[in-house]
Amino acid sequence: MSRGINILMYHQVGEFAPMKAHRSTYCDHRRFAGQMAYLARFGYTVLSMDQVLACLRGEAEIPPRAVALTFDDGYENFYEYAFPVLKRYGFPAMVYLISGFLGRRASWFAMDGRDTPPLMSAERLRQLHREGIDFGSHSVTHVRLANEKTQRIREEVTRSKHKLEDVLGVPIMHFCYPYGSHDRRVVEAVAEAGYQSATTCVRAPATIADDPLTLPRKAVSWGDSLIGLFWRLHVKNTPKEAPIRRPGHTFADQR
Template sequence: MARANPNPERPPPTTPRVNILTYHRVGNFPDRMPSHRGQYCDLPRFEAQMEMLGRCGYTVIGLETAVRGLRGIGKLPPKPVVLTFDDGYTDFLEFVTPVLLNHGYPATVYAVAGMLGGRSSWVAPEGLQPAPLMSAAQLREVRALGFNVGSHTVSHPRLAQLEDSQIVEELMVSKHILEDALGARVGHLCYPYGSHDLRTVHAAAEAGYYTGTTCLRAVATPADDLLTLPRKPISQGNSSLGVLWKLLTKNKPRTPPLRRP
């Protein structure tokens, strides 16, 4: 028999849970993308998704606020959501920032430090057209608008496939490049392709990062290592209802997340 709550005026404590959403490019794209739909989100759909979050009682918070809540040193608002944008495309400045500023939503954008002002050449082998990436000046503009900038390594490799020295270089050099460009600390990391292993996580900690986001599809809880936080990807085919469904479900990863000993 379940025991009654000894203080009925105060509900029993619940485990903090934060949904972290993953976006890549946002813009005006054809309804039917040939492949890699997870790389795209059509602008009207993105606008509707942001409207839906407010209507359905979700609170968009920054990654730092999420970290404090997950560590138990800050209180999380009801139904917290974090927005992250991988790769640092110029689409973020052109299309995303006006929508987010209109709603007052914070976000974190992860930049590929060795390709600032260039193009996403790593997508070419996958049959996609490389797209322009924000320059250092544009990243400073993004930060001045109140958004966070994190590292997406130097060259967007699959980190778990690299030698130890290469992993260290990708993580440390990218951090230094971005900190020099922004004049501010960079403490957030996103693993390209979600590729990471314990070597990578330990290297990230040694480099001075305090969060790392992955491609594990789940909700973030205090049980997660802050350097292997799960996220839920949003793709071209997701309507507002589709995003809502992802927020309400897919809360446990298919494979166990890594944790440092």
């Protein structure tokens, strides 16, 4: 069986009061630092999303203990807490941005009665890009795409790509589905917009059997200890539902 790549999903990293709900959208900064130290200490290879694609396409060998780090939404606390740790270990990371909210607050949090944390500004993104952080698209307005009409879907995935390319001056080739919400219409819109990869919330390692536009990830939760991280990295997850795979568009089909 081909090796897989564990694509880890983070959201906010920082100092948070204990919570019972939405735990996968928070990570205590001390635990995050410990998790990155664990990856470094025990020989995990942290790949960029470009490297993930190259490995799954067969252009490079998948290394043992391959991991990729992704961060959804683009919170300012990424810069304060996560980036210094990533820089310490030389780890690449992919941050998925909501193009219509740059420099604003995550207003969708208000629906849950939670605080609305600030998102990174265009200036901050350019600073981090110069430091080697990679960026992808997370739509324009963070809507559940599978619930939208087809024209709105196309606007969300295309306009976000163009806006971020204008801000950063580089091609934006990676997408992440807000809330993991996607159906075949959404996947086809992402393909038509020219993205090379897209990530979901399906919990499993990414393998050559996957469609590059429906890659699975594993969420790291607020309460995850190092034992919890180890479990996520080494226990095989069986997806609760069959992932969308376009005919002829898995990595295996491309070989």
